[in-house]
Amino acid sequence: MDTYVQVDPTQKLDAYKAVKKIPLDEYFTSGHRTCQGCESALVMKMMAKAAGPRTIVLGSTGCMYVANTTYYSTSWVLPWMHTQLGSSGSAALGAAAALKALMRKGKMKKEPINVIAFCGDGGGADMGVGAISATLTHPDYNCLILMYDNESYANTDIQLSGSTPWGANTTFSTPGSVRRIMHRRWKKNMAGMMAAGHPTCRYVATVCMSYGLAAMNSIRKALAIGGPTFIHSLDPCPKGWDYDPYISHELGELAVNTGIWPLYEVEDGVLKLLGRTQQIAAKKIPRQPVRDYLLKQGRFAHFTNDDIDYFQSKVDEMWEKWLVPGVIPFKADLEADAAPSS
């Protein structure tokens, strides 16, 4: 097999069996100045904890750069380096390649070191998608790319990204008196795209920190499995989504329970729906109406009932029409497509 994949050993990172088994050590600590209720900061904290001390973190431009690394007050206990907005994939690859070369050539002590590069949805789903895609095709390098998705360029004033939900009010899609819906693009399906498009990538997962233990275990699996991996995290953002910070956790749960944010992992090509998403797919629990989720957020306050119905219909389609429900938007047949009358 060495001829085909030459991957170095990784750290042994077993799943945490319960919350109480999670270590108390923190590797992302005080010193940051994220907003109250910021779920992305929680992702950083849990990601660092799940990875442990023998880890290098590369962070692309975005909230989790600007807010976390004010000079002289870094919140990182781990070695951390900034990378350019579209470069999370390249940063991960470069660090992993250096470690591999230096250890093989005896220039650095041999040991498995985790490499994590993170990016926001702007850096990942928009600008950096090419570099992430390229890295996921390099089977020899152990690295994780984690995209924390708060569904806008939240650091620069809440501008829409390719990952912003349909219709949302952002500073680049402000509803006006003539045009109510300025953002008419459906959110990119990043995790599905990464899983479907990179057959040798051994692990892709979606997570949400409302389900912290599961998310940390996904991160540990992504780091331990070997080769490049990708995790997409949905992070409620009080500032960008316009809600009271105390409901961040609840909004994450609602995103899952409405079916808008399916939780799943694709391990060696095998898809597994996780948690509440699995129960929804198995019809053990009903999907909550998207209205419950949308109306809690100021960014959808301009929605009419028709807009909500449209949103609901698109989510229904994910679950009822997609060949792989919630994951891959291929359909078996063209429907309502009668032959044209001659």
Place this chain on the structure above:
Amino acid sequence: MAVATVIEEQKKRTEETALITGSEAIAVACKLADVDVITAYPIRPYDTVMQYVCKLVANGEMDCEYICAEGEHSQFEIVKHASACGARVFCGSSGVGWMYAMECLTVTPALRVPMIAMVGNRALDDPGAFGVEHNDALAVRDLGWQLVWVDNPQEALDTALIAYRVAEDRRVFLPCAISCDGAFLTHSQALVKIPTQEQVNQFLPPYDRGDLLLHPDNPITVAPQGNEDWVMEIRRQNYAAMERTYGVIKEAYADFERIFGRSYGNPFFEEYMTEDADIVLIGMGTLSVSVKVAIRQMRKQGKRVGFVRMRWFRPFAAEELAKSLQRFAAIGVVDRDYSFGSPYAGGVLAGEVRHALYPGQGKKPPVLGFICGLGGREVTIPDVERMANAVYDAADGKKQPLTQWIGLRE
């Protein structure tokens, strides 16, 4: 198989000679420098260096991570991070490829990353041209990159080794781009002395990132948000590092001469037939070849013309150059580049030369600028004679445009 030949000869531990191109010479330098991570992306003409690197890796002659990136932006970002993690790195590009990596080119010196890059100088689009122009490499002249121009494969190989030595010196830690004129140097062969591995090991110490190493044993935060609180002080550190390069470059050339037995004289610029010259031309890169031939011909007609070839453009040895140039009755700067709307509509080098002369105490000879050889057009011997004649006219005080386009189809 020139590469295989080169490697065979290496094993003999004696300095051998090989017929290789400028690109191949730099690939051999990468092998001798035991580079750890190399990233490739295709664009003519620089990419020939990566084709040679690929062969060296495939034949087991070189042990490195050789990564084909999906664009120049990633190409430069990958090695930037590899260098931060302690790896010796090599990269390169040409023309618009170099410009595609521009964001990464700005952060690399700012982060004090001693990346070595080859620029196979190429005209920027549009219109498309594969030939040489120097505007690609010059685009980074203000950012903290060391920029050096070479004009033959031997100098390419030697300068690559010197570049690693200087860039990775803890007093410097700045990237260096080695400019090789597209086609004229990247694709032209010459006999090159290949140094032995022992010599190179003696000359080039291992890359030691020291307390800037990104590693779990050294958990630092690299490139935080500085803002108005600290950015100015950090810029000043880069300024100081660049100021130190003058001394470090001199040291490196002296050591190079001691170990390899080849001398380049003044590291910063080469002077050709200047001892008794009335006037001089100044230029960079391979136009030196036709200029030198033309000078030899003109001297047969009694015209005492000299030539100064700038090797290091950053750092720019202004005081030394000014001191040397004050000897001549007039100066002609030959630019293979342009800077539209610049003072006197001149090229980049012309502006630098005038700038270098201005503060000095001594004589200030008239400076004429010439723009020629754009898009890979040949700089011919009659072109050089035309320029020399114009410079003689300037020495005589004859009025004429300060910038003239030479070899232009009217």
